[in-house]
Amino acid sequence: VSPARRPPAERPQKPAPAPAARPPPAAPRADPRDRLRRILFLVPYAVRHPGTAVKELARRCGCTEKELLEDLDFLLNVGSPPFGPDDFLDVYVEGDRVHVALHQSFSRPPRFTESEAAALAAAAQALGGEGRARAVKALRDSVPRDRRASFDELSGRIYAGAPAAPDSVMGRLQRAIAERRAVRLAYHSASRDAETDRVVHPYTLAQRFGHWYLYGHDRQRERPLAFRVDRIRECAPLAERFEAPDEAELGRMRLFSEARGEPVRLRIAAGATAWALARPGIRLVKRGEDASAVVEVDAGEEWATRFALSLGGQAEVLSPPAARRHFAERVRKTLTRYGRS
Amino acid sequence: MQKDQRLLDLAALLLKAAEPVSWREIQEQFPEDYAGTGEAAIRKFERDKADLLELGIPVRYVAGDEDLPAGYLIDKDEFYLPDLKLPPEDLALLYVAGSAALAQGTFPYARDLAHALNKLSFAASAPGASESAAQATRRLSGEGEAPPAPEIVRSLEELSKAIAHKKWVDLEYRKAGAREPTERRVNPYGLYQKAGAWYLAAWCHSKRKVLTFHLSRIVSLRVNSSQPRTPDFEPEKDFSLAELASREAWEFEILAPQRCRVRLDSPVSNEVLASFGPRAKVSEEEGGVVIEITVTNPAALLRHVLSLGDAAEILAPKALRDDARAMLAELSERLA
Numbered sequence: 001v002s003p004a005r006r007p008p009a010e011r012p013q014k015p016a017p018a019p020a021a022r023p024p025p026a027a028p029r030a031d032p033r034d035r036l037r038r039i040l041f042l043v044p045y046a047v048r049h050p051g052t053a054v055k056e057l058a059r060r061c062g063c064t065e066k067e068l069l070e071d072l073d074f075l076l077n078v079g080s081p082p083f084g085p086d087d088f089l090d091v092y093v094e095g096d097r098v099h100v101a102l103h104q105s106f107s108r109p110p111r112f113t114e115s116e117a118a119a120l121a122a123a124a125q126a127l128g129g130e131g132r133a134r135a136v137k138a139l140r141d142s143v144p145r146d147r148r149a150s151f152d153e154l155s156g157r158i159y160a161g162a163p164a165a166p167d168s169v170m171g172r173l174q175r176a177i178a179e180r181r182a183v184r185l186a187y188h189s190a191s192r193d194a195e196t197d198r199v200v201h202p203y204t205l206a207q208r209f210g211h212w213y214l215y216g217h218d219r220q221r222e223r224p225l226a227f228r229v230d231r232i233r234e235c236a237p238l239a240e241r242f243e244a245p246d247e248a249e250l251g252r253m254r255l256f257s258e259a260r261g262e263p264v265r266l267r268i269a270a271g272a273t274a275w276a277l278a279r280p281g282i283r284l285v286k287r288g289e290d291a292s293a294v295v296e297v298d299a300g301e302e303w304a305t306r307f308a309l310s311l312g313g314q315a316e317v318l319s320p321p322a323a324r325r326h327f328a329e330r331v332r333k334t335l336t337r338y339g340r341s
Numbered sequence: 342m343q344k345d346q347r348l349l350d351l352a353a354l355l356l357k358a359a360e361p362v363s364w365r366e367i368q369e370q371f372p373e374d375y376a377g378t379g380e381a382a383i384r385k386f387e388r389d390k391a392d393l394l395e396l397g398i399p400v401r402y403v404a405g406d407e408d409l410p411a412g413y414l415i416d417k418d419e420f421y422l423p424d425l426k427l428p429p430e431d432l433a434l435l436y437v438a439g440s441a442a443l444a445q446g447t448f449p450y451a452r453d454l455a456h457a458l459n460k461l462s463f464a465a466s467a468p469g470a471s472e473s474a475a476q477a478t479r480r481l482s483g484e485g486e487a488p489p490a491p492e493i494v495r496s497l498e499e500l501s502k503a504i505a506h507k508k509w510v511d512l513e514y515r516k517a518g519a520r521e522p523t524e525r526r527v528n529p530y531g532l533y534q535k536a537g538a539w540y541l542a543a544w545c546h547s548k549r550k551v552l553t554f555h556l557s558r559i560v561s562l563r564v565n566s567s568q569p570r571t572p573d574f575e576p577e578k579d580f581s582l583a584e585l586a587s588r589e590a591w592e593f594e595i596l597a598p599q600r601c602r603v604r605l606d607s608p609v610s611n612e613v614l615a616s617f618g619p620r621a622k623v624s625e626e627e628g629g630v631v632i633e634i635t636v637t638n639p640a641a642l643l644r645h646v647l648s649l650g651d652a653a654e655i656l657a658p659k660a661l662r663d664d665a666r667a668m669l670a671e672l673s674e675r676l677a
Contacts (some may be wrong), residue, residue: 032345033667034452036396039349041459049534062455078349108421108458110397116457119450123442124435126534131431138425139435144399145419150505157451157504157531159586160442169611178433188608195608205441212612228348230612250440273453274515278557310648312640313668316675328676333651338666 039071040061044108046100054096103306114147118154126160169235176237177202180244186234187227201242204250263296264304265318272314301326347374348389352398361403361412391570402566422460435461447493447539449501449532496559500541504529507572513560522560528663542585544619589618590641602656603632603646
């Protein structure tokens with residue numbers, strides 16, 4: 001049986017160049033189900049957005065262009081038994097644009113699997129916010145009925161951190177981000193060691209080095225900045241609205257590093273090295289003969305000082321000189337609170 | 342026929358059918374795959390059904406009645422992702438939460454999370470959800486500018502699967518301070534995050550109790566690969582991951598419990614207050630607050646208070662206050 005299908009017209013002769021410098025895949029051959037999951041998103045997406053460029057579609061599917069073209073090839077062989085001429089997915093690439101026409105079967109993606117829903121629920125639980133319970137219930141309802149018990153169980157197996165208190169700064173920030181509303185912050189600036197008043201267009205939240213950060217545009221300073229959420233004392237929403245930057249920009253922001261300039265170095269005593277190196281963002285520079293270690297982190301002097309003190313006398317800030325002074329000054333000031341014996 | 346193709350064809354057949362499709366018909370449509378009358382063909386079909394369910398596609402068997410023949414079907418209402426019917430701010434919450442979790446680079450079920458965000462763009466018009474997922478999946482697949490996934494990402498992924506399928510895991514684990522890793526077999530119960538690091542809570546076969554393992558100290562791991570669909574264990578009934586995860590370091594059982602008091606100067610942020618955990622008693626005092634907590638591991642409380650700098654101070658007990666002074670004096674001397 002050779003059903004009539006539109007040939008893949010003008011399929012580019014050469015597949016997209018494979019990245020040459022890609023490291024050898026360490027993982028075993030991908031599970032065939034991975035491809036199916038991708039396709040179950042790709043097909044409805046392409047139907048809804050006809051003529052999407054190959055490159056764009058690959059980006060959305062999180063695969064390379066080569067993989068995408070392979071997926072499209074694969075789709076050409078998929079039909080619905082008894083394999084009549086009209087039963088095949090009609091996939092073609094015109095220029096570099098993808099078109100998919102089909103019977104209605106795959107016009108929407110399937111329901112959430114229990115692990116998809118549970119992962120999203122765990123992320124939402126950790127972030128907190130008022131709508132959290134509603135969102136988790138809606139996720140549960142979007143899992144096939146047979147799998148809801150598994151969803152309940154799996155949700156109890158991931159805990160991504162304690163949720164924020166209901167009326168906390170975090171809760172208000174989330175609301176402001178969702179509503180694209182400016183906020184007035186009472187913010188403790190570590191560099192000036194003083195509380196400052198800021199008006200910020202809150203763009204997104206990100207977690208780095210175990211701390212939550214707000215990333216947003218500071219109106220007075222006229223540039224985007226990162227704010228440590230635990231240094232925001234007050235957060236009041238304003239009437240002013242703003243346009244958020246595009247998603248690619250937001251994605252880059254979430255990967256920001258707070259550090260400006262050279263990394264901070266710390267010496268860690270033998271007893272605390274394992275603990276310190278287990279923290280995200282800490283890199284080993286060298287080990288001493290006494291099993292102590294010098295480590296490096298891309299963070300500000302305030303973060304480094306707090307980190308060193310959290311190791312209780314088993315760490316000190318080494319460099320740069322300003323960071324060491326900052327650390328020494330904090331130690332001196334704290335010591336005066338306890339009085340010299 | 343290749344397995345992925347067979348699964349998709351099977352889904353297409355059942356989705357399109359107006360009434361349940363009998364086993365005989367299915368066999369006819371897939372003569373090479375489900376040939377024969379023996380148990381083997383049925384087992385293969387059952388495995389495929391289970392694979393489809395894992396993809397979110399539920400295949401149901403309907404016992405026939407007067408109107409309908411017996412057979413298999415995919416209930417369309419049960420198949421297509423429904424509209425979540427959430428207000429925009431809740432969708433934004435899901436979207437912000439999911440994107441932030443993925444951007445961390447380490448989150449269990451990260452692949453699932455990326456798929457979920459992709460689907461979210463269909464379940465509702467969450468702005469940019471699929472963009473965000475696309476970026477994240479690129480990171481996962483080692484594409485783009487992001488550095489190759491570190492070992493911990495792999496551990497998280499393997500453990501995520503082992504937890505979902507309840508399979509035991511052999512760990513090679515280096516305890517803090519130990520030079521050589523030790524090997525142990527565990528029943529993985531769950532994963533939790535604390536101060537930016539991920540931990541595995543698991544029942545240890547040799548210690549016969551639940552232990553926690555720091556993910557970055559896992560040297561290697563191997564998930565039991567035999568009978569992947571049959572669970573190896575059931576977690577203990579009274580186990581609560583949230584309880585374990587929300588236990589503060591100063592609540593680890595090391596010494597006899599004692600009451601401690603900590604003074605925090607204004608302004609005190611909610612996040613700093615929350616860092617003392619849900620069991621802390623807080624009372625207002627002029628220019629600040631006093632926190633009272635029961636502590637079984639005072640050294641950990643000392644470290645936490647010191648990290649808060651000169652806006653925090655241990656008031657009681659005296660012994661712990663003396664420890665703080667001694668520690669700071671020694672540091673100060675070294676820095677002078």
